[in-house]
Amino acid sequence: MASARGGARDAVGGVVPAEVVAPATAEEVAEVLRSTGGSVVPVGAGTKTGWAARPASCDVLLRTTGLDRIVAHEPGDLVVVAEAGVTLRALQRRLAGHGQMLALDPPEEGATLGGIVGANASGPRRLRYGTVRDLLIGVAVVRADGTLARSGGKVVKNVAGYDLGKLYTGAHGGLGVVVSTVWRLHPLPRAAGAVSLPVTDPAQAGRLAGLVARSALTPTAVELRFAPGGGELVLLFESIEASVRAQSAQARALLGGGSELPTVPGWFGRRPEGPLVLRLAYEPAALAAVLAALPEGASGTASACTGVAYAAVDAGTDLGALRAALAPYDGSAVVLAAPEPLDAAAHWGPVADSFGLMTRVKDQFDPARRLSPGRLLGGL
Structure with a gap:
């Protein structure tokens, strides 16, 4: 070692x-x-x-x-077992040879499967396929005392034991070290296309996203780029060629215009860069209100129909005031990047009503609080 x-x-x-x-x-x-x-x-x-x-x-x-082995791939069962250090890119290359994919697309270059689980990272395709919690069907972890524990199995419909994978998702290593993962896979789409429409303000963005959400369209992703002065709404369709063409035409009719693109633009799915980058979560129907609540000069991207956005704001932004403005929409603002490291209170914001339960879970899995101490909500 x-x-x-x-x-x-x-x-x-x-x-x-x-x-x-x-x-x-x-x-x-x-x-x-x-x-x-x-x-x-x-x-x-x-x-x-x-x-x-x-x-x-x-x-x-x-x-x-160093835990970088793809342990098993069962193409007929649409399941793969891979260790925590395997990069998402390496796994996708392996799966593509069998016409399959892991339907997660966080944009961080070189991200590993264990890191993706620990941070609960996802990208635009979460709209159609879900997040880590939806695709992770098994996990092996080493607990704080050195005990190896497993949950789930190598079949999609597994009901054995507790679903600990969901507990370790987003735990940032605070409950144990994820050493192996089991994933549900999907076939690679045969064709893809996109529809792009410029947007001028938050109200228009919210209205258009609402039209798509209430329609019969089945986009893989609906992404919004927002910046001072306007932005762009992009719908990604992935299916067979005939379906992509038909849905693209229906989307243009629904939105009242737009351009059909052979692929998504370069900004699609990327996190913004800036002195202070936030992950916003909120009720999906509140997109317009959330964008309007951001400080002047904010820019970023939003998964417009899922209630998640990433915003780059000025380093002097009053996070307390912003979080208070988002609260009526069941909103939160978590720091992803900042000029200086922050303590837990500033990083995560106010603790939730479930904090007592979180504390008891932490005490059960890591009673000495040795794993990632202070990194979680409320300084756990």
Whole structure:
């Protein structure tokens, strides 16, 4: 197992680890957790370490990139088993040879499966296929005491045991180290096409997204790019050629115009870049109100029919005021990137009513609070 002293390039939220380890097997991960008395922060390729708050401490940074085997692929069952360090890109290349795909498309270059699970990352195709919680059907984790635990199995309709995969999704390594994953797959679409329409203001964007959501259209994704002065709404259709053509024509008629494109524009599915980047979640019907609540100069993208947006705003933005403005729409604003590392309160915002339950879950899975300490909501 590779091991080295931590340095500035290994820092998580500005916290430099004393040691960096890269286990190659689940057994080596278990040995690290059994032999380490201090704090352990698990990471994958490090593409989304800013998505959680800065850790309270980091004695050991545990990289899962050494767990890089695709263990099994059952094309007839549309299921694949892959270790946590396998990159999404490598997995998609392997699956494409069989005409299949994992229907997740977060844009972070080099993202690993374990990191995607830990951050609950997704992209535009969430509209049609769902998120990690919908596609992850099994998981193997090493608990804080070094115990290896498994949940789910290698069939889509598995009802054995507790669905722990959903619990570990979005936990940022705070409940255990994900070492292996089992996924439900989909066939690669035979054809694709897009419809693009310019939008001038939040009200128009909200109206158009509402028309699509209430229609009989079945787009794979509906993405909005917004910026001062206007933006663009893009509908992606993936199916057989005849269906793509027919739905594209119906979309143009519904929206009152637009252009048909052979593929999506370059910004499609990308996160914005800026001094302060936020992930917004809200009631899908409140898209117009949420965009209007953003500070002047905000830009970004929104999955227009799912209630998720990513916004780049000025570093001096009053996050408390913005969160208060989003609250009537069941909205939240979580920091993904900031000029300086933030504590949990500033990073996540107000704690939810379920925080007591979250605390009890953390205490059951990590009673000494050694795993990713302080990174979760409320500083758990």
